[in-house]
Amino acid sequence: MKLTTGPGKVEALAEEAVVAACTLADAAGPSCWSADAVEDVAAALEVLAGALAQLDPECAEILSVVPIAAAAVVERAEQAAAGTSEAVDGRATAGTSAALRQALAAHGLTRHRVHQLGAALVTVTLDAPEAQALAVLLSRRETLPRQAQQGDDDGWGAGPAETAAAALADALRAHGTGAYARVLASGQVSAGLTPQAAQAVIAALTARPVVAARGKRRGLGPGFKGVASR
Template structure:
């Protein structure tokens, strides 16, 4: 990592200082009863954008911060479920041992370039190269019995290899839990987030024989990840 001397970064420093002031004002005003759905959405978007900006420092920083957009999306998911009153309940086992089992299951199928993170008891994330994400999606398709997804790629599903792999993985993971999702990070890698229960379902599927029966899953949309929010 190579940093610019402070005197040459006055413009950026001014913007960062204003961001801190705004964040402090928000924290002072925030309380359990003060949040609205739109306020949570804006705050989560700010977290994701700031993490994305810091992720450009170097690949290592991008990896460290890779959990932020996934965690922000999980918070939004939780808020939405709370708003509609249909928040799913975990089975009580938490995430203890789940991340280790997922690592072992991936390694057992030759997917060794992965990073699994356990964020408390509510979220497990896995970061993969696009090729490995596509390979995992294909494995889950075989186990889940989901119809062949090759047609999606032919229709231009995604803007590139990473986007297509994320879309395929998101659809394959949807069969294991409605809160599972996948997105592309600015590093070009694919990061997926799922509940501990969904992660255990994935582990079980990877250890089972391929299924021949059809099964459908709900496709989740892709978030902007570290590529920023495009407006205009």
């Protein structure tokens, strides 16, 4: 990482950002927040994390959890505003994250991050092709679409992130209310679901047969037409 030593435009803007953040923190309190205000601050966190992530790949990796956490906070605020927040016994959800990781890995979905954020939300972040593949696994189809069987030999393919997020959101909703999937600034897809919905997803993945791949997996490429791009 190489940093400049003299003041510049970025330094002045960064100072303005921290002053604004301090002003907001002084004005905020547990009873002061609205769902819109939470969404705005979460968006600011994601933008600032994205800016710092440009420093180098290691910083980008360190900051990769920020968009996921911000999305989870927004989801909790939306649930609270709608009166649908759920209190879940922590003992009942202790193994959910580990079980979900194992279920994903059993189907060859290994490039993912799973987090349990409090007792009411589990998030899973995947590359777009794997998010699309998970959507197919969770759908009721017994076979993959024809386009998915004709992918190239380079891996899973590279379908649009928006298409993958839309397909995954539709598939997750069949397993529980309040589930979502959205595209992060990084281009990855982050999905959120309640622990109950996560358990339903785990059960669905466990029930699906695992087909041993010969050589490299064939991908869900640009020809996948499960859900149209938004």
